[in-house]
Amino acid sequence: MENTTNVIEMKHIVKDFNGFKANNDINLTLRKGEILALLGENGAGKSTLMSILSGLLMPTSGEIDVRGQEVEIKNPTVAKNLGIGMVHQHFMLMESFTVLENIILGHETTKGPKLDFKNAQQQIEELSQRYNLNIDPKKKVSEITVAQQQRVEILKVLYRGADIMIFDEPTAVLTPQEITEFIQIIKELAKEGKSIILITHKLEEIKRAADRVTVIRAGKSVGTFDVSDVTNNRLAELMVGRHVNMKLDKPSAEVGKTTLKVSDLKVKNKQGILALKGLSFNLRAGEILGVAGIDGNGQDELVRALTGMQHVDSGKISINDEDMTNQKVRKITEKGVSYIPSDRQKYGLILPFSISDNLALQNYYHQPYSSHHVMHYDLIHQHADELIKKFDIRTTGSSLPVSDLSGGNQQKVIIARELDLDSDLIIAFQPTRGLDVGAIEYIHQQLLLERAKGKAILLISYELDEIMQLSDRIIVLHDGDISGEVKPEETSDEELGLLMTGIKKEGNALA
Ligand SMILES: Nc1ncnc2c1ncn2[C@@H]1O[C@H](COP(=O)(O)OP(=O)(O)OP(=O)(O)O)[C@@H](O)[C@H]1O
Ligand SMILES: [Mg+2]
CATH class of the missing domain: 3.40.50.300 (P-loop containing nucleotide triphosphate hydrolases)
Structure with a gap:
């Protein structure tokens, strides 16, 4: 029999960043034991909504019920105590620490005055085995692959006892083989009764993994559908608000x-x-x-x-x-030579710098953007505005730090800058x-x-x-x-x- 108990109900959620509503009246329900996909274009407000659910951001208004009780998720500790755990779009691990240290950080079990590493390690090994995560807790995070780092994040959430798990674009950093394994892992988790929210841009994955899909667009709810009832084309249309051409027209090459x-x-x-x-x-x-x-x-x-x-x-x-x-x-x-790197936060961008500075990174030091060591900021800003428009970078202004952009829009900044070089x-x-x-x-x-x-x-x-x-x-x-x-x-x-x-x-x- 289908289980339709709601473990999460988010009602009329609004999040205002200095007058810009990243979430503008969003509704979302998550049922026990299901995998719910959350779909929306870059900057639609998905990470913001999930940060609210995991206590990183407070909503400007709206209501959240967890297992039928209205709650106020003031901080991540409240979320943790409610059994809500999130694996973020950009991982939050300490590279020079071991897997074990990362997992117990902030959640230490003690034995008298001492940290009980042994017990923690045993628990982590058990979890790793049970869910086929294949993680060695003694390895340093800097020594393991991105896919393994993600599994560490999953272990971290499991170790903290979450039964509501949020994954923000987990597959963006995985290879096709790793994606298949990841989907198996979350299906197993759902079968055991965990309730899962999965953010992904890949419609195929929604088909393979999710039971239902909630679509948002520009901070607003579009609707929730049974995955078996909607086609990929329809989903694409719902999220962007227009027809999307999934097949490219490629003229023949003139080499x-x-x-x-x-x-x-x-x-x-x-x-x-x-x-x-x-x-x-x-x-x-x-x-x-x-x-x-x-x-x-x-x-x-x-x-x-x-x-x-x-x-x-x-x-x-x-x-x-x-x-x-x-x-x-x-x-x-x-x-x-233009270079669009695969790890945007490591190589492509300086996160605390403004969008316009990041757009100028490759050419600020020469004409026309500077001459005789004087920077021409009006030109830099004007050029940034042109690129923001051309590449549809969703932002309220070019002086905002790049870290405030949604993940996908950060990627567009790099692409805009590198293609603009005319290499x-x-x-x-x-x-x-x-x-x-x-x-x-x-x-x-x-x-x-x-x-x-x-x-x-x-x-x-x-x-x-x-x-x-x-x-x-x-x-x-x-x-x-x-x-x-x-x-x-x-x-x-x-x-x-x-x-x-x-x-x-x-x-x-x-x-
Ligand atoms: N701290 C902040 N200050 C100002 N604006 C913000 C802040 N955080 C997010 N935003 C804006 O809110 C909007 C929604 O961002 P969010 O990260 O939720 O998008 P997203 O749906 O997760 O997109 P993506 O698919 O690209 O990750 C974006 O336009 C973003 O620039
Ligand atoms: Mg996001």
Whole structure:
């Protein structure tokens, strides 16, 4: 029998940030044991609403009932005591601490005057086993992968006894394989009676994981639907308020001269192990070269070597026939390389700085934005306003710190800045991570426009869909080398899948 007990009821929630209503009369109910997806475009107010539920923000007005009782969630401790736990969009772990320390931080059990590490460790190991999380509590957070860090966040929430669990875009940082495992984990949790709110922009995941979906748009409720009753197209339309083209129109490529030439590239990873084992490929003007592959097969090292952030052991990188091997980051940028990083908060943005300063990061030091060491702020602001408009960055002004933007809008700031540089080579590493379907459509069109302008685009992505839709050619990275090169119109997800695991297709002259 279907269980329809509501564990959470949020009624008429309003959150006002200095006159801007990020939540403007939102209703949401969560039933016991269900997975409820929360869907809405970038800046719609999802993280804000969930921060209210987890006690990080107080609503301006509205009512929250937890298990039928009206409550006031004044701080995270109140939320914790109500059994509400949240895994945030950007993780909140201390890198230099161990997993164990991170999990018990702020929730220490004591044995007399001492911390009871042993007992904590045992409990954590039990939880890790029970939910198949595969986490070693003694490892340092800096030593584990992003997917594992996320599992630490899940463990943290479980350890604190939450039975209402909120996940803010958990899959944005995961590879397809990890996503499948994650969905299994939350389904298991729901089966055990935990109630789960899942924020994701990927409509496919909502289909796979959720029972119901609540859609919000521009801070307002649009409605709640049974997942089995709505199509992906309908969901996209409900969230953006217009028809979204999920298939791209891609004109044929007009390729020019070679822009990027990589020959016999060897690069070691952070542990000193060879991560690129003699990689060679070319990328021409007017072409999008997709780099497919499972996370950890040399993608990071390739990007870091190309952008000058990591030392190349041997081999050569030339850009427009000029040797750029082991050059400084700024020199490479100035030679005409734009870079959209996959970790926006680590590499792409200076969070406390304003949107306009972040938009000017690559060009504030030269004409026309400054001359003779004097910055021309009116020009910088004016230019920022143009980019905000062009890329539809949802904000109330360019002087706001970037940290106040929603996650997806932070991503748009980087893309706007980097595409605006008018570089010959664009390195796009997971460029649409965390973007809503409308924004993805827009960014994909922008990349195609750059291609039409004769730019060379290197697209490294773990999203096969994105690779298949945009690329003119695809190389597959496996174990630091290319396991195959294919054309999107001549390959299939299955073939790519095999190449990604290192199995080359038969009867084909693949190098
Ligand atoms: N502290 C703040 N001060 C001012 N405005 C804020 C603040 N926090 C969020 N906002 C604004 O509220 C709106 C909603 O942001 P929120 O982070 O809830 O969006 P979201 O739906 O989670 O989007 P995304 O999918 O991009 O993560 C955004 O326009 C954002 O700029
Ligand atoms: Mg968000």
